[in-house]
Every structure is written in C-alpha cells, then in structure tokens.
Amino acid sequence: MVTIYDVAKKSGFSSTTVSKALNNYSDVSEKTKKKILETAAEMGYLPNAHAQYLSTKKSWTLGVMFSEANEVGMKHPFFSAVIESFRKYAERGGYDLILASRNLRTRDTSYLEHFLHRAVDGVIVICSDPTDPQVKEIVESELPVIIIDMDHQNCSIVKSDNVEGAKMAVRHLYDLGHTKIAHIAGVRSSDVSNERIRGYEEALKELQLPYNPEYLIDGGLFSIEGGKQAMKRLLDLPETPTSVFVAGDHMAIGAIEAIKEHGLLVPEDISVIGYDDIEMASYITPKLTTIRQDTEEIGKRAAEILIEQINKKNKMIVSERIPVELMIRESCSEPNREKRKK
Structure with missing residues (x-):
C-alpha cells in the first residue's frame, strides 16, 4: 500500500509539504501542489479527494442546497424523504453528498463558491423559494444542476404533477x-x-x-x-x-x-x-x-438525471413530472x- 512517505520520496518534497498539498493548504504553491497530486495519482495514492480528482476528473461528490423561505430544510417530511431517496441512488452510482451549511449566508461565501471550492460534480437544489438569488447563480453556472419543485428554463427539474x-x-x-x-x-x-x-x-x-x-x-x-x-x-x-x-x-x-x-x-x-x-x-x-x-421516484429520477449530465459532461434541460396518487x-x-x- 502506497503511503504519504512514498509520495514524498518520489516527488522530492517533505512529508509535511505532501500532506499540505493533498489537503489543499493555501501555503503550498500551485506548481508544487500540481506535481505532488500528479505523483500521488501515478502511484495510486488516491484516498484523498484531490488526488482522486486527478485520476478520474471527478470528485465523486454531489452538493445539496436547500432554498425555502421557511428554512425548515430536512425537518419537513417531504424534503427529507426526497433527499433520502436521492442519497440512496447517488450512492449506488458511487457518489457522496455534501450539504451546504446555512451559516454560509452569514459568511462572505455563496453556495456556488462553496460548491466550487469543494469541487462537487453536480448540485441538487431543493427549492420552494424561486426568488433566492443564490439559486439563480447556481443555475447559471457551468455545474450540472437538478432542481426539485421549481420551474426554470435553464436547468433540469423533477417535480410532482x-x-x-x-x-x-x-x-x-x-x-x-x-x-x-x-x-x-x-x-x-x-x-x-x-x-x-x-x-x-x-x-x-x-x-x-x-x-x-x-x-x-x-x-x-x-x-x-x-x-x-x-x-x-x-x-x-x-x-x-x-x-x-x-x-x-x-x-x-x-x-x-x-x-x-x-x-x-x-x-x-x-x-x-x-x-x-x-x-x-x-x-x-x-x-x-x-x-x-412519490418521494422515492422523485429522488431516484433526480439522481439519475444529474449523474447522466455529469457522465455526458453536458448540461441537460429536462423537465419531469412524477404522477401522484x-x-x-x-x-x-x-x-x-x-x-x-x-
């Protein structure tokens, strides 16, 4: 098994510098970081997300953003059930989820900046607040996006009928x-x-x-x-x-x-x-x-459509209405x- 010390020896840098590069510390130059990450990928040292990204061009993570005026989030049974279904089908595709923290709003960081910093492959937006400017920012970005419960012309949507x-x-x-x-x-x-x-x-x-x-x-x-x-x-x-x-x-x-x-x-x-x-x-x-x-089907189709966009490297505009009972x-x-x- 390749260790951090093996990467240090081959790259010519100290184990401390290698550790910092693999964990994206800002006090390591981009040139040094690039060489270390490439060496780690070549040697098969891939537990770190940055090295894995070099190997596959994917971070294998999906961002989750809640945008609702009442700020209930996953406490609402509908939202929690959709996310649970989405998580299940995303994990079957090899993806982990990153939930954007609400305190981003109190910091000088947008949801889009946060997701770009975490190098997510795509984003699901649970939305009942179409007036949220941060939703618009994510939709207009280059990231693959799927939105639950909102009409929009520039991204894919899954919702009930x-x-x-x-x-x-x-x-x-x-x-x-x-x-x-x-x-x-x-x-x-x-x-x-x-x-x-x-x-x-x-x-x-x-x-x-x-x-x-x-x-x-x-x-x-x-x-x-x-x-x-x-x-x-x-x-x-x-x-x-x-x-x-x-x-x-x-x-x-x-x-x-x-x-x-x-x-x-x-x-x-x-x-x-x-x-x-x-x-x-x-x-x-x-x-x-x-x-x-049908929260199970909504979450499933959202995961399938988002992963299809990621695999095709092409932002799709698909609108699906899931039947109700x-x-x-x-x-x-x-x-x-x-x-x-x-």
Missing part, C-alpha cells in the same frame, strides 16, 4: 357531493403553490362549480399554524365551505385543529383533504385523506345534509 394532484383532490370532494369547496394555498411565491391553485381553479371550471374568491385563502409557509389561521378565516365567512382542499399535510393538520376548536367535526361538518402524504397523515384523528407525492382515509365524507339545505 401538482396541477393534476389538485384536480384529483377537488374531483374527490365533488364525487362525494361537495360543491362548496375551498382551498388553503401555500405561499404565493412558490411555483408549487401556484400550480396547485391552478389545478384547483381548473377543476372547478371543468366541474362547472361556482368560483368564490373568498374560498381561496393563503396559508403561508406550509406550516400547521398557517393552516390553522387560514381555516379560521374560512370559518368566519358568512357562508362556510363544506370541504377544504389544503396544499400541504401540515397545513391540513392545522385546519382540522381549527375546525375542532370551532365546535365542528371532521368530516361530518367539514371535509378536509391534504397534499404530500407525510407519515403523520395516517396517524392523526381522523386519518387524513391526501394526495401522495389519491390516498382515501377518514377526513372526507358526504356533506352534512343540514348544511346542504342552506
């Missing part, structure tokens, strides 16, 4: 007999939120149901509290809806809490359908009917007959 998912939710409520269907939307700056709003509005039109602008409520940053406050506003309306399609399961849980605090029952008085199918959805009371996002549980039923008479 949010428009169809919203239509699925409204159709389910309509099939149960509901015509007064409200929607608690996510923050309007999110592409995902706007797609689900579009699906809601298109479904009402296709089903020839009246559109009541008061029934479209902004629930904010997909939080339980945001859903609860939005539902309270719906309950204060002169004519309350008999059902609510909520753009995220966390918000749906908050909506159910608000309904119960108002002295009403779910689904007897108001039916609630969510979006995501987080694990908690099947454990709350009543169990939440929701639209399931209606999960019928206990939170939706036929509308209350007394309410139907009003």
Whole structure:
C-alpha cells in the first residue's frame, strides 16, 4: 500500500509539504501542489479527494442546497424523504453528498463558491423559494444542476404533477357531493403553490362549480399554524365551505385543529383533504385523506438525471413530472345534509 512517505520520496518534497498539498493548504504553491497530486495519482495514492480528482476528473461528490423561505430544510417530511431517496441512488452510482451549511449566508461565501471550492460534480437544489438569488447563480453556472419543485428554463427539474394532484383532490370532494369547496394555498411565491391553485381553479371550471374568491385563502409557509389561521378565516365567512382542499399535510393538520376548536367535526361538518402524504397523515384523528407525492421516484429520477449530465459532461434541460396518487382515509365524507339545505 502506497503511503504519504512514498509520495514524498518520489516527488522530492517533505512529508509535511505532501500532506499540505493533498489537503489543499493555501501555503503550498500551485506548481508544487500540481506535481505532488500528479505523483500521488501515478502511484495510486488516491484516498484523498484531490488526488482522486486527478485520476478520474471527478470528485465523486454531489452538493445539496436547500432554498425555502421557511428554512425548515430536512425537518419537513417531504424534503427529507426526497433527499433520502436521492442519497440512496447517488450512492449506488458511487457518489457522496455534501450539504451546504446555512451559516454560509452569514459568511462572505455563496453556495456556488462553496460548491466550487469543494469541487462537487453536480448540485441538487431543493427549492420552494424561486426568488433566492443564490439559486439563480447556481443555475447559471457551468455545474450540472437538478432542481426539485421549481420551474426554470435553464436547468433540469423533477417535480410532482401538482396541477393534476389538485384536480384529483377537488374531483374527490365533488364525487362525494361537495360543491362548496375551498382551498388553503401555500405561499404565493412558490411555483408549487401556484400550480396547485391552478389545478384547483381548473377543476372547478371543468366541474362547472361556482368560483368564490373568498374560498381561496393563503396559508403561508406550509406550516400547521398557517393552516390553522387560514381555516379560521374560512370559518368566519358568512357562508362556510363544506370541504377544504389544503396544499400541504401540515397545513391540513392545522385546519382540522381549527375546525375542532370551532365546535365542528371532521368530516361530518367539514371535509378536509391534504397534499404530500407525510407519515403523520395516517396517524392523526381522523386519518387524513391526501394526495401522495412519490418521494422515492422523485429522488431516484433526480439522481439519475444529474449523474447522466455529469457522465455526458453536458448540461441537460429536462423537465419531469412524477404522477401522484389519491390516498382515501377518514377526513372526507358526504356533506352534512343540514348544511346542504342552506
């Protein structure tokens, strides 16, 4: 087995200098560093990422960037499930992940600079905040990029079929007999939120149901509290809806809490359908009917598309929509007959 001392002997430098070069210390000249790395690669001393890069022209690392306005990151079940799937398929391809630290924002370093310094081969961006200038900087760079949950013209994207998912939710409520269907939307700056709003509005039109602008409520940053406050506003309306399609399961849980605090029952008085199918959805009371996002497939396709770009050494522009599924549980039923008479 080749050691650092073997590399030092062959390159003609001290073991200290070799160690510094292999670990990219700034007090070693580029000329010296280049010679040492080339010697290390020739001798097969490749545990160090820099020497490995010389040998394969890859660092075998992928950068992970979160860009969401609420800064929940991997604490959100959807994001954590997508990243877990992405990690699994990336590792099968021989790649490790580097997660960009949030404290980069407090330092004079951008996410792009950080990833370039770490010599990543590509970047996955988990994004619900399309206004983030650092996302734009990464997209416009030469790095292969894949984005989850955002529309963009200059890079590859994988996302759920949010428009169809919203239509699925409204159709389910309509099939149960509901015509007064409200929607608690996510923050309007999110592409995902706007797609689900579009699906809601298109479904009402296709089903020839009246559109009541008061029934479209902004629930904010997909939080339980945001859903609860939005539902309270719906309950204060002169004519309350008999059902609510909520753009995220966390918000749906908050909506159910608000309904119960108002002295009403779910689904007897108001039916609630969510979006995501987080694990908690099947454990709350009543169990939440929701639209399931296929996080396993989203993560898998993101890894496959990103690795394909890296292997082809060509930045691809691919947009894939992953099908969703209606999960019928206990939170939706036929509308209350007394309410139907009003």
